[in-house]
Amino acid sequence: MFFYYPSLAQNKTPDYWKCNNKSGGSWNFGRAPNVCDVDQFIDASYVSSVYGPAIFDDSKEVTVERARYMSEVYGLIKDTARYYIVSRKPEVSEEEILEFIQAAYAIGHQESYWSHYRIPSNKRFQYMRGDYGHGHGIFQVDDRWHFTAINQGRGANLILNMVYSLEEYYDAWQRAPSQSCVNGERDWRARARSAYSAYNGGASKICRFTNPKDKWARNDEGFRLKYDDRSWERYVDDLDREGYLNIECAYNEGENCKKGVNEALPRENTIYRSSSLGSCVFKNDGQEFFCSSANEACLFTKLNGSSSSYSMGVFKDFWDEYQVQQVPDEGLCSEISGIYSAGTALEVLKNINVRKTPAGEKIGVIKSGSTSQIVGVDISHPISQDRYYKIVYGKEIGYIFAGNKSDFASWARQTQKSLTYKLYAIAGDYVKASDSLSSVDDETIDLEEGHVYQVVDSSVEGHKLFYILDVNGVEAKFYAGNFEAVNISDFFTLSEKADDEDQAPLPDDPKDEVRYGRLSKSIWWKKTYSCPATSCSKGPTFKGPKLTSSKLEISEEKLGWYKATQKGKTGWIQAKYVYLY
Amino acid sequence: MNKVTYGLILFFSVVGYLFFFPSSKETVGSLLDYRNPYTRKPASISDAQEVVETESVDRTKLQIKLSKLYTLKNCYTTDCDIASSDSREYELTIGSQLKQELLAFYEEVLKSGRVSTEIEDVALEFLAINDGHVKEAALLLLSTQPPSQVALTGIIENVLDYHDPNLIGLALIELEKYKNEDYHIQIKESFLKNFREGSLLVKEALAKGIYKFVNQDTRSQYESILNNLPKNSRVRKNLKASLERYDYRSKL
Numbered sequence: 001m002f003f004y005y006p007s008l009a010q011n012k013t014p015d016y017w018k019c020n021n022k023s024g025g026s027w028n029f030g031r032a033p034n035v036c037d038v039d040q041f042i043d044a045s046y047v048s049s050v051y052g053p054a055i056f057d058d059s060k061e062v063t064v065e066r067a068r069y070m071s072e073v074y075g076l077i078k079d080t081a082r083y084y085i086v087s088r089k090p091e092v093s094e095e096e097i098l099e100f101i102q103a104a105y106a107i108g109h110q111e112s113y114w115s116h117y118r119i120p121s122n123k124r125f126q127y128m129r130g131d132y133g134h135g136h137g138i139f140q141v142d143d144r145w146h147f148t149a150i151n152q153g154r155g156a157n158l159i160l161n162m163v164y165s166l167e168e169y170y171d172a173w174q175r176a177p178s179q180s181c182v183n184g185e186r187d188w189r190a191r192a193r194s195a196y197s198a199y200n201g202g203a204s205k206i207c208r209f210t211n212p213k214d215k216w217a218r219n220d221e222g223f224r225l226k227y228d229d230r231s232w233e234r235y236v237d238d239l240d241r242e243g244y245l246n247i248e249c250a251y252n253e254g255e256n257c258k259k260g261v262n263e264a265l266p267r268e269n270t271i272y273r274s275s276s277l278g279s280c281v282f283k284n285d286g287q288e289f290f291c292s293s294a295n296e297a298c299l300f301t302k303l304n305g306s307s308s309s310y311s312m313g314v315f316k317d318f319w320d321e322y323q324v325q326q327v328p329d330e331g332l333c334s335e336i337s338g339i340y341s342a343g344t345a346l347e348v349l350k351n352i353n354v355r356k357t358p359a360g361e362k363i364g365v366i367k368s369g370s371t372s373q374i375v376g377v378d379i380s381h382p383i384s385q386d387r388y389y390k391i392v393y394g395k396e397i398g399y400i401f402a403g404n405k406s407d408f409a410s411w412a413r414q415t416q417k418s419l420t421y422k423l424y425a426i427a428g429d430y431v432k433a434s435d436s437l438s439s440v441d442d443e444t445i446d447l448e449e450g451h452v453y454q455v456v457d458s459s460v461e462g463h464k465l466f467y468i469l470d471v472n473g474v475e476a477k478f479y480a481g482n483f484e485a486v487n488i489s490d491f492f493t494l495s496e497k498a499d500d501e502d503q504a505p506l507p508d509d510p511k512d513e514v515r516y517g518r519l520s521k522s523i524w525w526k527k528t529y530s531c532p533a534t535s536c537s538k539g540p541t542f543k544g545p546k547l548t549s550s551k552l553e554i555s556e557e558k559l560g561w562y563k564a565t566q567k568g569k570t571g572w573i574q575a576k577y578v579y580l581y
Numbered sequence: 582m583n584k585v586t587y588g589l590i591l592f593f594s595v596v597g598y599l600f601f602f603p604s605s606k607e608t609v610g611s612l613l614d615y616r617n618p619y620t621r622k623p624a625s626i627s628d629a630q631e632v633v634e635t636e637s638v639d640r641t642k643l644q645i646k647l648s649k650l651y652t653l654k655n656c657y658t659t660d661c662d663i664a665s666s667d668s669r670e671y672e673l674t675i676g677s678q679l680k681q682e683l684l685a686f687y688e689e690v691l692k693s694g695r696v697s698t699e700i701e702d703v704a705l706e707f708l709a710i711n712d713g714h715v716k717e718a719a720l721l722l723l724s725t726q727p728p729s730q731v732a733l734t735g736i737i738e739n740v741l742d743y744h745d746p747n748l749i750g751l752a753l754i755e756l757e758k759y760k761n762e763d764y765h766i767q768i769k770e771s772f773l774k775n776f777r778e779g780s781l782l783v784k785e786a787l788a789k790g791i792y793k794f795v796n797q798d799t800r801s802q803y804e805s806i807l808n809n810l811p812k813n814s815r816v817r818k819n820l821k822a823s824l825e826r827y828d829y830r831s832k833l
Contacts, residue, residue, distance in 0.1 A: 084781070088780075090778060166784060201668050202671070254811055463822075484819075485826075
């Protein structure tokens with residue numbers, strides 16, 4: 001079984017691709033065959049800490065374990081389907097939410113018997129791989145159609161797996177009521193079946209379930225049986241049960257996403273999560289909350305020092321009677337020992353996996369002794385103070401685990417060594433402006449796109465990078481991008497030399513030298529002139545890089561103008577519009 | 582599918598990935614703009630008279646091209662001789678073939694510089710098909726034509742309101758050519774709606790690429806959206822960075 005996600009095209013992945021330590025199973029809830037290691041796609045310790053209750057443990061008595069597992073997963077499917085449809089349709093009726101949830105239960109049953117994480121007899125953290133290993137997890141995201149998503153961990157991460165799949169299902173769910181095979185919005189059963197036909201067969205197959213002769217009618221019949229029978233209910237202890245996770249947190253791959261304590265009054269040593277306030281810690285003495293959206297582990301440590309325990313909870317709406325104080329980001333992590341801030345050069349002291357997110361897709365291994373730049377820090381646990389650094393790795397940015405409060409010194413340290421991996425410049429380096437920019441503190445100082453400047457100093461403020469550059473002898477500060485958005489190279493790229501060192505002296509007769517360039521990136525096209533002045537008659541139009549990859553061949557330069565040729569058409573254009581290669 | 586097709590498909594996936602995780606501009610060539618995960622750039626003609634001369638459309642050639650496209654499109658509703666060894670292969674194959682035909686059409690129009698409402702109509706018809714491959718090629722074809730109200734509506738309804746984040750980079754490049762005030766308002770309204778109730782994956786991509794559409798009039802509205810987004814969400818982080826980017830650029 002699989003569905004297809006648009007524009008993530010088919011990849012010819014072999015059967016049981018990246019399926020290490022494959023173990024079997026049984027065709028029953030929670031244990032469908034087969035399972036393979038999660039750590040090929042996401043961090044096993046993350047699975048253990050966030051998804052512990054949703055892991056089927058084969059070492060336990062199977063009937064008891066199945067009942068426990070089903071009850072946990074029941075709550076997670078319910079909460080994820082609710083989270084999804086409310087996100088898409090804020091005014092959705094409770095009736096539609098419940099129907100959508102039932103459809104989600106049935107998809108999970110049809111696709112995988114609600115099987116996802118399992119610890120089989122080999123004691124490894126594994127997850128379900130059906131259909132010769134191509135189908136990943138509870139909703140069976142297929143690695144042939146969703147190769148990129150699978151590599152990003154969207155198959156192995158339980159909540160991401162469901163949300164990713166529901167994107168496709170919801171599209172069909174919305175279209176179904178207008179189809180001839182569904183009698184309006186509230187024809188729930190037909191609507192669910194219709195949406196499944198499209199989900200399983202493609203958008204044009206939205207009424208496939210009405211055709212028993214269709215080659216794939218058995219899939220529709222399988223879904224119908226599950227939808228009608230609701231056999232999962234026989235295993236679940238409490239049908240009103242909610243899941244143990246905060247879905248919003250888990251979807252955004254946060255840490256410590258458990259809902260935790262549910263009490264009427266706030267208490268100390270607890271981190272309360274709020275969509276609008278971030279994470280909050282309550283202090284009894286002032287009867288007030290301290291909140292931050294930067295890092296909750298740092299916040300907790302700052303307010304509670306070396307506490308030996310903590311709990312998680314949800315910030316209740318009616319607690320708005322208490323004072324709430326936002327804690328500034330700056331200095332938030334100052335109580336965490338041995339933590340290095342963004343902008344520091346770091347040397348790793350052992351081979352460490354590099355991941356796209358702290359717990360997500362593995363993109364490589366940084367070798368012991370390598371040096372890199374820190375562009376972000378994440379503390380994942382307020383007691384053990386597990387730390388992840390967001391670093392530059394090759395041409396990517398990724399996270400490395402760098403120990404906890406006891407052993408961080410053996411994982412990485414600050415260094416003055418030359419950098420193995422470098423994304424942004426430090427004092428003395430050169431950068432090339434990717435765009436025309438003005439100084440943040442003096443708007444009259446502009447940079448020219450494509451020109452190279454020397455860096456006098458660089459600084460990191462929160463997630464923002466700034467350079468102080470030498471612009472024709474004047475020092476000026478420039479915004480250089482945001483590390484969270486990973487857009488540094490949109491503003492500057494590292495360069496070897498300054499312009500004047502880069503360019504050979506002009507020949508005596510510039511006519512003899514042919515140079516190449518293009519229009520500046522912001523220019524779509526530009527009219528040329530028959531001679532180097534705007535009073536001359538107009539010539540052909542040159543297209544900019546947004547419209548063509550054809551270069552400008554510059555044969556002559558005069559009074560700030562270039563005589564250039566593009567695709568056989570020649571004209572004069574002002575040099576300020578041209579970027580020279 | 583043959584090996585070449587598989588290779589191309591894998592290539593598109595990798596390039597699509599680069600859009601969401603751009604590493605350095607130095608890694609992308611002139612064709613592979615970091616905002617554009619596709620092998621082809623949109624033509625993005627915003628004023629036909631400025632760039633090309635309108636030519637009369639070669640009726641015969643156009644009819645042959647359209648005939649191929651509609652024959653394939655009909656396979657969605659009638660049985661064609663296309664493999665179906667799994668439940669999705671049949672529809673995937675139609676989509677791949679349509680994409681090839683549309684891309685060939687796009688290259689041809691790009692080369693000739695033709696501007697015609699018929700081309701726009703074809704592009705819009707195929708943009709409405711619920712297959713990201715087909716939408717991608719149809720969007721490229723549409724980019725060869727000047728901006729129009731009907732084209733803008735098509736892009737909003739069939740790309741921004743769809744759930745394929747890999748199309749957003751391309752769509753945003755195309756929307757840059759919609760420059761008048763009426764268009765700006767519709768684009769802004771579409772973005773705001775998307776942040777409220779769009780696909781979860783699309784709004785992440787949109788938040789990241791929206792900075793070119795932020796201006797003095799709209800900034801406060803995006804700020805208001807930002808303030809209502811869940812703290813620590815990827816959408817919020819991306820939108821915050823886009824607004825920050827506007828703030829620094831607006832000092833120009």
